[in-house]
Amino acid sequence: xxxxxxxxxxxxxxxxxxxxxxxxxxxxxxxxxxxxxxxxxxxxxxxxxxxxxxxxxxxxxxxxxxxxxxxxxxxxxxxxxxxxxxxxxxxxxxxxxxxxxxxxxxxxxxxxxxxxxxxxxxxxxxxxxxxxxxxxxxxxxxxxxxxxxxxxxxxxxxxxxxxxxxxxxxxxxxxxxxxxxxxxxxxxxxxxxxxxxxxxxxxxxxxxxxxxxxxxxxxxxxxxxxxxxxxxxxxxxxxxxxxxxxxxxxxxxxxxxxxxxxxxxxxxxxxxxxxxxxxxxxxxxxxxxxxxxxxxxxxxxxxxxxxxxxxxxxxxxxxxxxxxxxxxxxxxxxxxxxxxxxxxxxxxxxxxxxxxxxxxxxxxxxxxxxxxxxxxxxxxxxxxxxxxxxxxxxxxxxxxxxxxxxxxxxxxxxxxxxxxxxxxxxxxxxxxxxxxxxxxxxxx
Ligand code: GDP
Numbered sequence: 543x544x545x546x547x548x549x550x551x552x553x554x555x556x557x558x559x560x561x562x563x564x565x566x567x568x569x570x571x572x573x574x575x576x577x578x579x580x581x582x583x584x585x586x587x588x589x590x591x592x593x594x595x596x597x598x599x600x601x602x603x604x605x606x607x608x609x610x611x612x613x614x615x616x617x618x619x620x621x622x623x624x625x626x627x628x629x630x631x632x633x634x635x636x637x638x639x640x641x642x643x644x645x646x647x648x649x650x651x652x653x654x655x656x657x658x659x660x661x662x663x664x665x666x667x668x669x670x671x672x673x674x675x676x677x678x679x680x681x682x683x684x685x686x687x688x689x690x691x692x693x694x695x696x697x698x699x700x701x702x703x704x705x706x707x708x709x710x711x712x713x714x715x716x717x718x719x720x721x722x723x724x725x726x727x728x729x730x731x732x733x734x735x736x737x738x739x740x741x742x743x744x745x746x747x748x749x750x751x752x753x754x755x756x757x758x759x760x761x762x763x764x765x766x767x768x769x770x771x772x773x774x775x776x777x778x779x780x781x782x783x784x785x786x787x788x789x790x791x792x793x794x795x796x797x798x799x800x801x802x803x804x805x806x807x808x809x810x811x812x813x814x815x816x817x818x819x820x821x822x823x824x825x826x827x828x829x830x831x832x833x834x835x836x837x838x839x840x841x842x843x844x845x846x847x848x849x850x851x852x853x854x855x856x857x858x859x860x861x862x863x864x865x866x867x868x869x870x871x872x873x874x875x876x877x878x879x880x881x882x883x884x885x886x887x888x889x890x891x892x893x894x895x896x897x898x899x900x901x902x903x904x905x906x907x908x909x910x911x912x913x914x915x916x917x918x919x920x921x922x923x924x925x926x927x928x929x930x931x932x933x934x935x936x937x938x939x940x941x942x943x944x945x946x947x948x949x950x951x952x953x954x955x956x957x958x959x960x961x962x963x964x965x966x967x968x969x970x971x972x973x974x975x976x977x978x979x980x981x982x983x984x985x986x
Contacts, residue, residue, distance in 0.1 A: 545799040545837050551580035553839045556621065559614035570602045573617065585769035585800025590628065590807040597624055622834050628803055629830035634812040637758040637786060642728045643676065645719070645755055648789075649748055649779055650763030652736035655791035655817055657687055659763050660733045661694035662817065662825035663789075667729050668698065676727035677702045678718035680711050680751060681735040691733055698822065701725075711735070712750045719755060732757070740778040748783055760785045761814065764801060766793045772801040773808040780809050790828070791817035802833070869970040873922045873930040876962065880915065920948035921958050933963060 555576030559565060574595050581591045601620045638644050646663065650656045660677060667673035677695055679702055681687035688704055695702035703718035715732055722730045734751060737744045752760065762785040764772045779785055788809070790802055793816045806812060813828040865871040922930065924947035929935050936944075936959055945952040 545584070545802075546796075548580055548584040548799045549837050549839050551583070552577060552621070552837065555580060556614075556618050556838070559617050565602075565614065565617065567603060570599060570617065574599050574602075577621065581803070584798040584803065587770055587773055587800070587804035587808055590804045593807075594624060594628060618838065622838055625803075625834035625837060626831045628807055629828075629833055630806040630812045631830055633827050633829045634787060634814055636814065639758045642726060643719075643722050643730045644728065644759070645730045645732070645757040646759045646761060647732045647734065647748075647752065647755055647757035648761050648763055649734050649783060649785065650736055651740070651765075651775060652684075652738055654736065654763045654765040656736055656763040657681070657690050657694070657733055658820065658822075659789055659791060659815075659817060659825070660691065660731050661698060661822050663815070664694075664700050664729070664731055665698055665822045666815075666825050668700075671728075673728050674726075675700055675729040675731055676718075676722040676725070678715055678722075678730060678732045679704045680715055680732050682709050682711055682714070683735050687733070687735075694822070701727075711747055712754045715751050716754050740775065745782045752783060759787065761787050761789050762811070763789050763791060764805065766790045766797040766799075766801045766816075767795050768801065769798055770800045770804060773804050776805055776809045776811070780811060785809075785811055787812050787814040789813070789815045789817065789825075794818045794824070799837070806830075866966075866969040869966070871966055871969065873925060873933065873962070877919060877922050877930075880919065884915070917948070917950045917954060918958055921950055921955055924948040933959060933966075 555573050559569060559573055577598065578591055578595050581594065582588065598617075598621060601624070602617045636644070636646070648656050648660055648663075664675040664677060667675050677691060677700055679688045679691045681691075692702050692704070694700075703714070703721055705714045705717065708714055711734070718732070719730060732751065732755060734748060735744060760783055762776055762779050764776055766772070768775070776785075776788060788805055788811055790805070790813050793802065802813065802816075813830075816826050816828050818824045818826055865875055921944060924944045925936075929940060929944075941955050941959070942952060945955045948955070
């Protein structure tokens, strides 16, 4: 995953501060040195690092005292805030045209994921806004690029405008736009040619396309794997085209993170979206604050809290906690909980947002088998009301009946009941403040 090393190092630098009742100037200097090295190693632009460290030190030394936080937590908060600022503070939306269509011109070097991202963006607009996008194939030098875009169009059932044999890209774009206007499409996304590096003919062509298309958005697609070099490329494109924003692709890969961290500071242009995989659904809105928390290993707490607020009933949760304390938690409560949590989304995704889970190398391959959850539910639904309230009734013949009723093998039924009993026992101890046996909890 992206940022793994950076995360580990930053967390290590900050770990030494937590728990300290008082922090000396020397502590802050030591942590700053570590943070500086971690950022440089992640390939963050050196000037960006320098400014960052200066601000951190100044703020940490002059620490705004907040009673709810320990000094160590305060420094972490400062680092979190500055990291967020470095990446642009808040999420930035696409510019919308006052009249349809809103025009998006995509630019970027070859291989960065431009054509794929055209498809991802179209898909996203369809899903989130019910939009009817229209795509224009403006990369005439690579026939494969046109075919690729057509395939994406077929997959999404979105029109793709091409002019076979035509080499005049501004003309294609003009004709394509006329076509989109005729059909009242609300978004036009223009795919343009890329080169291995910035060259004059390409820049000239892109300037001409810009002049005929009057795009509301010029989005530069940048490959996060190229690290800091990406900021130089971004500057090159921006100087000529005045891009409105950046899409950072391949953040799912093993990137050190430098591009994501420096691009905003170096170009002043916001990152709007990130590509997180090869599928057309793998495009996310970029939230600098959430990314910062994720890097610092605080998990994506904000997203989790938001999700929880939307979907989780606090009173219900308190009731359950009370049952755990009183050791009266039964299979009915268990199923309720399972459903509450499932409402929040795929469990793997939720787990990733929890601090300690995110970025924990030992949990890298951790996944939750949704099929197993379905089995668990089937088992509980095959119990009688009395059995759900009292797990001790579940003798072998009842278990056989449940296995037959739920279609789940008896060994799995036995395992599930055993795990439920152990978990219940542990929960009761934990809620009473006895943590000693916690390490025996299944899955811990
Ligand atoms: P273009 O030359 O800029 O149009 O690049 P393409 O759209 O053809 O993409 C180049 C390669 O990068 C393809 O194999 C894509 O599947 C892959 N790709 C694009 N975006 C992502 C991403 O966010 N993550 C990963 N892992 N691969 C991506």
